[in-house]
Amino acid sequence: MTYLPDPTLRRLREVANWPDFSGTRYTVTEEIARGGMGTVYRATDGVLDREVAIKVSNTQSGHKELDDRMRTEARVLARLEHPGIVPIHDAGRTPDGRAYYVMKRVQGRTLVEYLQTTDDLNELLGIFERICEPVAFAHDRGCVHRDLKPENIMVGAFGEVLVMDWGVAKLLDEPHPEPVDDGGGGLETDGTRPGTVMGTRGYMPPEQARGQIDAIDQRADVYALGAILFTMLTGSSAPPAAADVSDLLGRRRGIPKRLRAICARAMAPDAEDRYPGAGRLAADIVRFRAGEPVDAYPETLLDRAARLATVYRTAILLVLAYLIMRVVVALLAG
Amino acid sequence: MNLRTIDPISRSRNHTPVSPRDSAAPFPPTRLSILERIRSGVPEVRREAYGALAQGYWKPIYKYLRIKWKADVAEAEDLTQAFLATAYEKAFFERFEPEKARFRTFLRTCLDRFVMNERKAAGRLKRGGGLKFVALEFEDAEGELRQIQVEDPIDVETFFRQEMIRDLFARTLRQVRDDFDDRGKSAQFQLFERYDLEPSTELTYADLAEEFGLTVTQVTNHLAAVRRAFRDGALRNLQEISGTETEYRADAREIFGIEVR
Structure with a gap:
């Protein structure tokens, strides 16, 4: 039969995984992004006549771990009502049994793209502060993101910042399934058991890289924020966990000592030496911008x-x- | 692309029908892997497994022989038939070790060795005593080959995999179309043809609704039904030709981005 040209093959591969929203208020129009756990689609909410984004699990029904993970992500987002976190509107199952949740459609650039457009230190630190704010809010509510990286930060046209992809977030006050294999995104490997690794190399602290899931708390996010700050200051990828951050930053011109110290403290190999949460890190950045002494740097006369x-x-x-x-x-x- | 005009031949029923119940099934039922069936020791089961493999791989094999081995049409036809028959007679695939390679890589290695030996013997021996698993429409394969742009130098692994997927999808589309026809739902498949097989950035669900005299909701539902049938059918066919369950799950993830159990 039938010769199927390559574009048709691509289209068929796409529609084979297209979620079934028949009989619901949503009409899916386009795939926006694909990760290991779920795919985000642009869709129209027919009742409210507005565009939304829908994340649907990359599975057929019956994959309990992925379904549980998707539900956890939806619950995390519902718990975190903050201007820096994308609001969730709805959650459920498609008629063919896949877990999904509906959220606001975010338009903007990722931090990676944004960094191509400016190297103004004050502007960058302003953005960094706004990244810390929702993370600090989440920390206050017992939630750790665990996969913070520039690709998961969106910057809007007016400088508004949204922290995205809470798919591997951990609620510290309740047991929950660990994430499963992420074939296309950030996760390193299957993280279903202690001893396995999840997160993104360069942005995860040593304890996370060692798979010590029980040791992961807010300070893991602080490390990732430090790595993001490093990337913002240098334009380079985050260094390996064993690197001397202060020394690496010292080789760059124009990065003040106190700022280097803030970044180095956030990325300290030992969690005990880091800021206890994103709020304290953000506070040091605020003090730095105001020309006040910072916690991370004991001043001489x-x-x-x-x-x-x-x-x-x-x-x-x-x-x-x-x-x-x-x-x-x-x-x-x- | 209109499957009817391109594919006037394919009304044959040598496939697993996709029933409404099947297409609504959450995922393909667990069954013995191809390796387990080949090694089952039950002649009928073994033969059926070889038949499934021939069905799933003969076209990629033929195209591979034409492109990689630069076989002419007659030689490629002979070698394809001879390879499949010899594999069955000499139990090639029983030697497959999943921990060493994927099944299709193993199959390709067997094929390469087979062709080398055949050419060394300077003769093409038709084997199998009329043993035939499936009808091999070589003209059809040759027609497809003319439309493929082959990169130079060729990445054989990618080429073989791509042709395997092309054939998998084509077979699945035939099955889905026949099934919808049988159930008197040809219009649903025609919608799918218009929207998903002839993608046009301008075409909207509203356009389709007007063209087919349906509501937008009906268009949404019909498209979802055919896509679901295609996905389930393609997964079933993929499972049929995967060496092991692990390989099947990995391929499902790679090809469709779907986690299956």
Whole structure:
């Protein structure tokens, strides 16, 4: 029979996994992104006549681990109502039995794309603060993201930031299934058991890379945020977990010592040495931007003088100018 | 692409029908893998397994011989038939070791050795004493071959896999179409042909609804039904020609992005 050209093969592969929303309010129109656990589609909500995004599990019905994981992700999102976290509208099962949830359709660029457009330090730190905020909010509610990386951060047209993909998030107050194999995205391997690895190389702390699932808490996200900050400051991928972050940053020009110290503390190999949560990291960034002392960097007198000189540079220059003028006037008069 | 005009021959019933119940099934039923069936020791089961393999692989084998071995049409036809018959007689596939390679890689290795030996013997011996698993429509395969753009140098693994998928999908489409025809639901398949086999960025569900005299909801439901039937049928056919269950699951993930159990 029938010769099926390559574009038709591609189309058939796509529609073979197309979710069945027959008899529901949703009409799927396009695949937006595909991960190991689920695929995100653009869709129309026929009742409210608006565009939404729907994440559907990459499985046929009956795959309990994936279904449980999808439900957990939906519950995590429902629990985290924050402007920096995509709101969830609905969740359920398709008529052919696959778990799904419906969320706001987010339009913007990933942080990876955004970093191609600017290297302004103040602007970058402003974005980084806004990345920390929803993560800190999640930490306060006992939730750890576990797969923070530039690809999972969206930056909108007006600088608004959304932390995406909570598919491997861990709710610290309840047992839940660990994620299963991620064939196409971030996860390293199957993470169903202690001793297995999940997360994305470079952005996961040593304890996560060793598969010590029980040891993973908010400080794992702090490490990932530090790695994101490293990428934002250098334009390079995050270094391996054993790297001397402070030294690597020190080789770059224009990265202040105190900022290097913040990044290095966030990425400390030992979780005990990191910030206890994203809120504390964000607070240090705020202090840095305001020219105040930061927790991560104990100042010497000289450092303090240099910092104050930077903060009050304009005032100091004005006073100096005034003094010079007085001296000149005195000399001329004398 | 209109399957009827391109495929006037394919009304044959040498396939597993896709019944409404089957197409609504959550996933293909667990069954013995091809390796287990080949090694079952039951002649009928073994023969049926070889038949399924011949059905699933003869076209990729033929095209591979034409492209990789640069066999002319007659030689490729002879070698395809001889290889499948010899594999059955000499129990080639019983030696498959899943931990070493995928089944299709193993099959290709067997084929390469077979062709080398045949050419060394400087003769093509038709084997099998009329043993025939399936009808091999070589003209059909040759016609397809003319439409394939082969990269130079050829990546044989990718080529063989792509042709395996092409044939898998074509067979599944035939089965699904026949099944919908039998159930008096030809219009549903025609919708699928228009929307998914002849993708056009301009065509909307509303356009289809107008063209077929349906509501948009009906279009949504009909397309979903045919896609589901296609997916389940393709998975069933894939399972039929996969060496092991592990290989089947890996292929399902790679080809469709679907986790199956």
